[in-house]
Amino acid sequence: MALLGDFTVRTVALGAALVGVVAGVLGTFALLREQSLLGDALSHAALPGVCIGFLLGGARQLEPILAGALASGALAALLVMLLTRATRVKTDAALGVALSLFFAVGTVLLTYVQRHEGAAQAGLDAFLFGQAAALVPRDLSVIGAVAAVVLTVVLLGWKELKVTTFDADFARSLGRPVVAIEFALTVLIAVAVVIGLQLVGVILMVALVIAPAAAARQWVTRLEGMVVLAALFGAASGVAGALASAAVRGLATGPVIVLAASGLVVIALLFAPQRGLLWHAARAQTQRRALRAHRVLVDLYRLGEAHRDPGYPSEQGMIDAYFGSSTAHVLRRLERRGLVARVAHMPEEGDHWVLTEGGRDQARELLAPFGARERRGPEEPRP
Amino acid sequence: MSELQAWLDQPSVTIVAIGALVGIAASLLGTFLVLRRESMLSDAISHSVLLGIVVAYLLTGTLDTPLHVIGAALAGLATVWLTDLLARSRRVKNDAAIGLVFPALFALAVLLINLYARDVHLDTDAVLLGEIAFAWLDVVNLGQLEVARSLLTMLVIALVNLAFVVFLYKELKLSTFDPQLAMAFGLRPVAIGYALLGLVSVSAVGAFDAVGAILFVAFVIVPPTAAYLLTDRLWWMLTIGCMIAIGASFAGYAFARAFDVSIGGAMASATGGFLLLALTFGKHGLIARGWRQRAPAAPPLPDFGAVSTGPAGGGGVSGHGVGGGAGQAVSGVPRAQVEAPSAASR
Structure with missing residues (x-):
């Protein structure tokens, strides 16, 4: 916490939090519209724009760089739309084409800048992996203004965004300009990517768009909650990354932010109440146990019926052979619940089991919904 | 040697x-x-x-x-x-x-x-x-x-x-x-x-x-995508992809030498040039698409409506219109052989 007292660290943490909020909010829509990898393409595609913005704006001016990044991101999005709508190229290939070609052109421009524009270009490398330490208060006000605009647009267009995300056909039937809304959303995602470039870098920015939203999706089911939670997760990862890279010298900010966000995803995947994989596994285990117990109980009951002796003692080895695996633990659990009892039928043989009164009641209860047993004669062979 | x-x-x-x-x-x-x-x-x-x-x-x-x-x-x-x-x-x-x-x-x-x-x-x-x-x-x-x-x-x-x-x-x-x-x-x-x-x-x-x-x-995605716009045969798509890759490395090297920039980057960018060519002029490219949409319809479908209602060319005017429209719709849908399977391919 002492770190927060430092002015630079506070600037960086605030910037990272703002970027995280914007990325989380827009990532929610990207995730739900199954456009997660669009963020990947847009962030890689920002590189040539960064270089051109640098060439035009001279020294490290943030505005031309951001404008250039936004422009080249939008161009990449248009290329993806052209390839998928006007030709038979599929979405994944179109995204890959846009991503790799724009990044390749960006590499060419980057080396051009490095070899022809003197030494002042050092800051440009930071856009690959992000360098939070380079963030100055003036950058922060740019990021803050962009974040405010983006969040206002989302709030004003909330209903349109929501209906387009979940049911584009319905939105069209209501007369909403669906294509325009989709394009606006793409531009907004590009904006989110662009303001994060300085902190996270073009290569890892995709994670800050997807991960908070994917984590939030596991905890809640309503869009409102998901947007708020994703914003919180994004802000938390951003701040964690900024602080960690301030505390440990030489740590790049971007990777720490990404790992923090990925950690949130892992926690959510494991522990979220409804969808968590651990709860799911626990539920499945409980159900498997109950099912096995029910089957053993019912089979003991039917054996008793078949022998016209409710207290018929069944040999453990025979039950095992019938189920094809050891049932000792199942029977022991049933014994603890007082549903079966162990009897010594013949001393030279193994354990035998009989149903108790409670066990018979429960077996009857389990069989009641099927009702078949009563109509079928007890001598009839098992199918 | x-x-x-x-x-x-x-x-x-x-x-x-x-x-x-x-x-x-x-x-x-x-x-x-x-x-x-x-x-x-x-x-x-x-x-x-x-x-x-x-x-x-x-x-x-x-x-x-x-x-x-x-x-x-x-x-x-x-x-x-x-x-x-x-x-x-x-x-x-x-x-x-x-x-x-x-x-x-x-x-x-x-x-x-x-x-x-x-x-x-x-x-x-x-x-x-x-x-x-x-x-x-x-x-x-x-x-x-x-x-x-x-x-x-x-x-x-x-x-x-x-x-x-x-x-x-x-x-x-x-x-x-x-x-x-x-x-x-x-x-x-x-x-x-x-x-x-x-x-x-x-x-x-x-x-x-x-x-x-x-x-x-x-190099993985762009040459095959360009080839995908040019052909419907798998082995031909493989061949064209390789040829584009070879061409791109020559072109990229020349460009990089001329402007003193990253050679790898220039080679990769050069594949984009080939993609643009394929996108514009390819069999499944933009010009071919525009041409297909503008091309006159294939021979119109037999006009069953006109045959059943009376002598051909008599009262079947609206019937002809329908037949022509249907023909156009059929020819407007290109049948591709190199079509990927449904999403459940893995």
Whole structure:
């Protein structure tokens, strides 16, 4: 916490939090519209724009760089739309084409800048992996203004965004300009990517768009909650990354932010109440146990019926052979619940089991919904 | 022999040859990835092989062991497996699974470099962007020949990929276009898929030194996509992809020399030039599309309405209109042979 007292660290943490909020909010829509990898393409595609913005704006001016990044991101999005709508190229290939070609052109421009524009270009490398330490208060006000605009647009267009995300056909039937809304959303995602470039870098920015939203999706089911939670997760990862890279010298900010966000995803995947994989596994285990117990109980009951002796003692080895695996633990659990009892039928043989009164009641209860047993004669062979 | 040596001693020959071999190795595999709609997996793999290289380096302390190729290939396969696992848990969609797995692995690799391998020649820039310009300096002796190490590596990888495609052509083709049928024939489409992605990982490692991770993706996806706009035959698509890759490495090298910029980047950008050509003039490109939409309709369908209501050309005016319209609609839908199967291809 002492770190927060430092002015630079506070600037960086605030910037990272703002970027995280914007990325989380827009990532929610990207995730739900199954456009997660669009963020990947847009962030890689920002590189040539960064270089051109640098060439035009001279020294490290943030505005031309951001404008250039936004422009080249939008161009990449248009290329993806052209390839998928006007030709038979599929979405994944179109995204890959846009991503790799724009990044390749960006590499060419980057080396051009490095070899022809003197030494002042050092800051440009930071856009690959992000360098939070380079963030100055003036950058922060740019990021803050962009974040405010983006969040206002989302709030004003909330209903349109929501209906387009979940049911584009319905939105069209209501007369909403669906294509325009989709394009606006793409531009907004590009904006989110662009303001994060300085902190996270073009290569890892995709994670800050997807991960908070994917984590939030596991905890809640309503869009409102998901947007708020994703914003919180994004802000938390951003701040964690900024602080960690301030505390440990030489740590790049971007990777720490990404790992923090990925950690949130892992926690959510494991522990979220409804969808968590651990709860799911626990539920499945409980159900498997109950099912096995029910089957053993019912089979003991039917054996008793078949022998016209409710207290018929069944040999453990025979039950095992019938189920094809050891049932000792199942029977022991049933014994603890007082549903079966162990009897010594013949001393030279193994354990035998009989149903108790409670066990018979429960077996009857389990069989009641099927009702078949009563109509079928007890001598009839098992199918 | 000495003539060949004199030829190989020219840096430009070595550089263009390495670029062409990376391109051939990548686009042979990329053709199938594009058709299987798994292009973005190559992006994921090429990022996360860095983790395999870093871990192998931290374990052995050198960069020149076969172990780092194995480590990288394992990291690539782990990416595919984790993505698959995440998507099959149905907690996130397939595309989000890709976007969650590889940034995490890549971030981990960058942090490990930051923390433990800062003073080594394992520069993140070099990994991403590659440095093909100096590839000819690092040579190995091969009998009487001195050959650049990268050239030899990429030659072996390209030959392995070529052998994979040639010998398993039938299996690859069927498991790409009809995985269910391939399964029914016992052709093991899942194993074929993993073998394909394993080779992509190995090729990505080989290409690391030459063109860098992300430019490798350009060679995997762009030439096959351009070829996809030009042809409907699989073997022709493979051939065109390789030819584009070779052309791009020549053009890219010339461009990079002229403007003194990254050679790998220029080669990758040059594939984009070929894509633009294919997109404009290709069989399935924009001009052909415009032409198809404007072309007069195929012979109109027989006008059953007119036949049944009376003498042809009499009262069947509206009937003719309908027939013409239907003909146009049919001709407006191109039938493509190289169509990928439904999304359930993996």
